[in-house]
Amino acid sequence: MSGSTITPWVVGNWKMNPMQADAKQLVQNLKKLLQDQEIAESACQIGIAPISIALQSIQAELQSANRHIATVAQDVSRIAGTGAYTGEVSAELLKDSQIEFVLVGHSERREFFGDAPNILNEKVQNALNAGLTVIYCVGESLEQRENGQAEQVVLQQICDIASVVNAQQWEKIVIAYEPIWAIGTGKTASPADAQAMHATIREGISQITPIGQTMALLYGGSVKPENAVELAACPDINGALVGGASLNAESFYKIAQAFANTK
Incomplete structure (x- = not known):
């Protein structure tokens, strides 16, 4: 199944960066690039x-862009609603603040903050029930890939959430495949390897829901302008979850441009 008819997504994950002044300048630089040479929303959806x-504050800065740029939360609480849960931000609070998208399951959350499958299920369920769109991250470690377990691990991570996603809610899911060994390392899965995994993901998720045929599948893992065109040319890669390169407006813009021009 070619994903060429799927509008690509390019999302910049800033992680624990940058300082306020730098963030404001970064957004202003991105808006200027989009003003000088617009990327149509129909060609590529963009999120930060x-x-x-x-x-x-970033959402407010983005309001003056010449096109819609989504503001995406990096995480969400496993607790729904409101209450005495110090430090938590629920899906309902995000929705109340007009945040419509959230990352769930990023490998750094899984590795450093104990986001086990049962916790991720609660986060996904809360986000979907609140009406958010979930960008659900999956990926294998280098050891798992070298042991021939990559596909099994990734498909299991998708199966993990199947019990809490109803038939209609799959429309509010975007899958981001990010091999752990390629995140922040400068290493990138070859376009052939990335395409192979994305094709496996599409086949696997299509056995769970027919929406799998039209679901956006993003690649994440040291995406940069130098490899974006090749990645964008892969039929089942429908965008990118961009880490370090998203902290440079020109690099991030060029990645979005690559997907807009290739798909």
């Missing part, structure tokens, strides 16, 4: 995932 305390 800033730190939680900057969600609304």
Whole structure:
């Protein structure tokens, strides 16, 4: 199945960066690039995932862009609603702040913060029930890939959430495949390897829901302008979850441009 008819997504995950002044300048630089040479929303959807305390200020800055740029939360609480849960931000609070998208399951959350499958299920369920779109991250370690377990691991991560996603809610899911060994390392899966995994993901998720045929599948893992065109040419790669390169407006713009021009 070619994903060429799927509008690609390019999402910048800023992680725990940058300082406020730098964040504001970064957004201003991106807006200027989009003003000088627009990337149509129909050609590529664009999102920015800033730190939680900057969600609304970045969202406000993006309002003056010449096209829609989504503001994406990097995480969400496993607790729904409101209550005595110090430090938590629920899906309902995000929705109330007009945040419509959230990352769930990033490998750094899994590795450093104990986001086990049962916790991720709660986060996914809460986000979907609140009406958010979930960008659900999956990926294998280098050891798992070398042991021939990559496909098994990734498909299991998708199966993990199947029990809490109803038939209609799959429309609110985007899958981001990010091999752990390629995140922040400068290493990137070859376009052939990335395409092979994306094709496996599409086949696997299509056995769960027919929406799998039209679901956007993003690649994440040291995506940069130098490899974006090749990745964008792969039929089942429908965009990118961009880490370090998203902290440079020109690099991020060029990645979005690559997907807009190739798909």
